[in-house]
Amino acid sequence: MMRWVMAVVLALGCRALAASPCTIQTNWLCAGTPQATPCYVIDSGRTGPVVLVVGGMHGDEAGWAAAGQIAAWQVRRGKLVVLPQANRPGVFQHTRLQPAESNAALRDLNRNFPTKTNAAPRGALAAAIWAQTKAVKPDWLLDLHEGYPKLATRTNGVGSSLIVMTPMLTLPVVSNLLDAANTIVTNTAQRFRLLRQPIAGSLARAAGDRLGCHAVIAETSRDNPNISERTRQHRLIVHRLLRKLEMDANGPDVLTRRQPGVIRVALYDDSGGHTRVSVEDKLDRAGDLETHRVDGGMIERGVLEQFDVFFAPGGSGSGQARELGEKGREVVRKFVQGGGGYVGICAGAYLASRSTKRPYLGILNAGIADVDRGRDVVTVELTEAGRKLLGCTERELKINYHNGPVWGPGQKSAPACEVLGVFRTEVFPTNRTTRVTMSGTPALITGTYGQGRIICSSPHPESTAGLDAIFLHMVRWAAPK
Ligand SMILES: [Zn+2]
Incomplete structure (x- = not known):
């Protein structure tokens, strides 16, 4: 909580009046039903515009992730209202439509709002x-979506666009939002463009037509594989609007705020390795873990300060090291040194290790004895320390393995790692003449670096059926106590 308050004070800097933190009210819509979803009213206590941000109208688009992060922001005047998971069952099941809606005509939530001819919304x-929207009387509505790119074969793709009410097309602030959206676009095919008139039945169109609200649908493009980058585009758009309205107090890289009993996990998500959605789901469903995707640039700018644990997934250890860059790698080292946790799996385990050949972090005191062994299901024998730490009674586990490190000794002068499990099988690369024996070497290890705890696995417990509990134990163990 302290950091949260401090962030606001810092963001306000030398502005004349010291603002007190906003009050946050949570309104549950459809409370007590399977569709129940929270709406946060972040109130500065000062007069000013009301901005409503909506995410998760379509559950298979990442707008909900950005909106959830924006819900952690503060404003210095007016109110920021955030409905992060409009179609919450869809968000949980990754479906565009409302999964439990029996009437097929009502499944697309964003077609159920009042139209010119029909004043009544359709479905509970x-x-x-709609009732919440009318109650908060937004001056601006930003509905965060993701679309497919406009292609020769898909000319109706709305990816990389801002869809605004027609009279808004000439507003200077709208071109400002477009600039904000394009700030981090490097692929010219993904540059944002303006489109007119949100579709009839959408919340944006209803709010524009019936409430006179400045309504915008912001569509990032799904052909960009970095979800962390897409959510950042959404944040940049919303943040630019808040700035233009003189409401911004923090952001755009504020992703979360501290809550008692919640471990905040930064999921590495960049071209060096994307955290899989299925892994993100496992962590999110644990209840005590909150995840956000971060890329190399965000890490360089200091977002890890908001987290307890850094998770480095499978992918390419060298790719991750390269994407982090020298500065980013140093930020991760400092994070762990200062007490942050590190969980590395496969590529993420390489990244933590020592290497004379690759620019790994070197925070785990283990060298790399061999690489690129191949792919198999391996047997790992747990040590007593491993069974205890992982909360596991079994002596042996079968775990998916995919080119993870074969570890060798670290530096004698640094504290030794603790071995939680050792390989009991060999995976042979067929094209090798010299063989490093894998059986008997560590498969799962822990170490410390400064104040921080590191836990790394060469094989993949996070993607092996039946090992979810072990994976969650790893993450919880790494968190600062
Ligand atoms: Zn959508």
């Missing part, structure tokens, strides 16, 4: 969202 969820 749209009715609750």
Whole structure:
């Protein structure tokens, strides 16, 4: 909580009046039903515009992730209202439509809001969202979506666009939002463009037509594989609007705020390795873990300060090291040194290790004895320390293995790692003449670096059926106590 308050004070800097933190009110829409979803009213206590940000209208788009992060922001005047997971069952099941809606005509939530001819919203969820929208009287509505790119074969793709009410097309602030969206676009095919008139039945169109609200649908493009970058585009758009309205107090890289009993996990998500959505789901569903995707640039700018644990997934250890860059690698080292946890799996385990050949972090005191062994299901025998730490009674585990490190000794002068499990099988590269024996070498190890705890696995417990509990134990163990 302290850091949260301090962040606001810092963001306000030398502005004349010291603002007190906003009050945050949570309104549950459709409370007590399977569609129940929270709406946060972040109130500065000062007069000013009301901005409503909506995510998760379509559950298979990452707008909900950005909106959830924006819900951690503060404002210095007016109110920021955030409904991060409009179609919450869809967000949990990664479906565009409402999964439990029996009437097929009502499944697309963003077609159920009032139109010119029909004043009544359709279905209980749209009715609750519409009632909340009318109650907060937004001056601006930003509905965060993701679309497919406009291609020769898919000319109706709305990816990389801002869809605004027609009279808004000439507003200077709208071109400002477009600039914000394009700030981090490097692929010219993904440059944002303006489109007119949100579709009839959408919340944005209803709010524009019936409430006179400045309504925008912001569509990032799904052909960009970095979810962390897409959510950042959404944040940049919303943040630019808040700045233009003189409401911004923090952001755009504020992702979370501290909550008692919640471990905040930064998931590495960049071209060196994307955390899989299925792994993100496992962590999110644990209940005590909150995850956000971060890329190399965000790490360089200091987002790890908001987290307890850094998770480096499979992918390419060298790729991750390269994407982090020298500065980013130093930020991760400092994070762990200062007490942050590190969980590395496969590529993420390489990244933590020592290497004379590759620019790894060197925070785990283990060298790399061999690489690129191949792919198999391996047997790992747990040590007593391993069984205890991982909360596991079994002596042996079968774990998916995919080119993870074969570890060798670290530096004699540094504290030794603790071995939680050793390989009991060999995976042979067929094209090798010299063989390093894998059986008997560590498969799962822990170490410390400064104040921080590191736990690394060469094989993949996070993607092996039946090992979810072990994976969650790893993450919880790494968190600062
Ligand atoms: Zn959508």
